[in-house]
Amino acid sequence: xxxNSVMNIVSLFGVFAVILYFLHVILGKMFYGGYNSLxxxxxxxxxxxxxxxxxxxxxxxxxxxxxxIFSICFxxxxxxxINKFVTIASCVFCTMNVVSFFGYTFFPVSExxxxxxxxxxxxxxxxxLVVLFAIIMLVFYxxxxxxxxxxxxxxxxxxCTLMLLIKGSILINTLPKKxxxxxxxxxxxxxxxxxxxxxxxxxxxxxxxxxLVEKNYEN
Numbered sequence: 001x002x003x004n005s006v007m008n009i010v011s012l013f014g015v016f017a018v019i020l021y022f023l024h025v026i027l028g029k030m031f032y033g034g035y036n037s038l039x040x041x042x043x044x045x046x047x048x049x050x051x052x053x054x055x056x057x058x059x060x061x062x063x064x065x066x067x068x069i070f071s072i073c074f075x076x077x078x079x080x081x082i083n084k085f086v087t088i089a090s091c092v093f094c095t096m097n098v099v100s101f102f103g104y105t106f107f108p109v110s111e112x113x114x115x116x117x118x119x120x121x122x123x124x125x126x127x128x129l130v131v132l133f134a135i136i137m138l139v140f141y142x143x144x145x146x147x148x149x150x151x152x153x154x155x156x157x158x159x160c161t162l163m164l165l166i167k168g169s170i171l172i173n174t175l176p177k178k179x180x181x182x183x184x185x186x187x188x189x190x191x192x193x194x195x196x197x198x199x200x201x202x203x204x205x206x207x208x209x210x211x212l213v214e215k216n217y218e219n
Contacts, residue, residue: 007077008206013070014199020063021192028056039178040112042188043104043123049111057108064101067195071097074202082151085144089137093198096133099126131169134191138162157197164190 028045029035032052035044045056075090103126110119138158146155168186175183 007073008203010069010073011199011202011206013066013073014195014202017063017066017070018192018196018199020059020066024056024059024063027059028052031055037181037185040181041109041184042181043109044112046104047109047111048119053108061105064097064105067097068094068101070195070199074198077202083144083147085140085147087144089140089144092133092137092140096130096137099133100130103129131165131187134165135162138165138194151201154197154201157194161190161194 025042025045028050029037029052031054032045032050035052044050045052046060047053050056071090071094075087075094078090079087081087104123107119107122107126109123110117138161142155142158142162144155145151145153145158148155165187168183168188168190171183171186172180
């Protein structure tokens with residue numbers, strides 16, 4: 001009972017992470033003179049030479065911490081609880097957040113755009129890994145939740161998010177550079193919002209579980 005109560009609180013860390021992420025974008029843009037959301041990458045806000053790096057990195061760091069804690073708890077709680085597809089997806093989800101947090105923390109872009117130095121190359125590699133993990137995660141979540149009786153809607157959401165991610169990846173390589181920021185945001189925001197959806201679902205799941213336990217205890 002106590003364990004579920006603590007987990008019920010931690011389940012909202014995913015929602016906190018979403019809020020922190022968008023604060024990092026909004027406040028970062030406010031402190032970055034001349035920032036163009038249509039053409040510039042979100043990572044420009046935390047670049048070494050950006051005027052917004054100090055404020056943006058604080059919120060970005062806490063976003064990463066809350067995301068990692070939430071994903072670890074999500075995996076731990078649902079491991080072998082629903083089906084093997086959800087278990088695999090949750091493991092990949094956890095791995096993706098750990099790689100994202102440490103990768104982007106140690107390898108922010110050096111400046112706006114791509115300069116080709118080691119730091120920027122590593123940033124690109126981290127991004128490719130995160131996207132690959134996200135695709136694998138969404139495929140397995142889609143299959144896993146669609147196989148359930150009560151959570152098929154999460155399977156539909158997973159597939160829709162996967163389609164958005166793929167669409168964003170295609171647009172990054174096809175749209176003119178002046179719209180790079182738009183295409184990238186389709187990619188990034190879809191995963192960030194999906195984390196929030198998982199968080200709310202887990203919170204509701206645990207809340208219902210606690211109520212059921214209390215009801216049985218009273219009887």
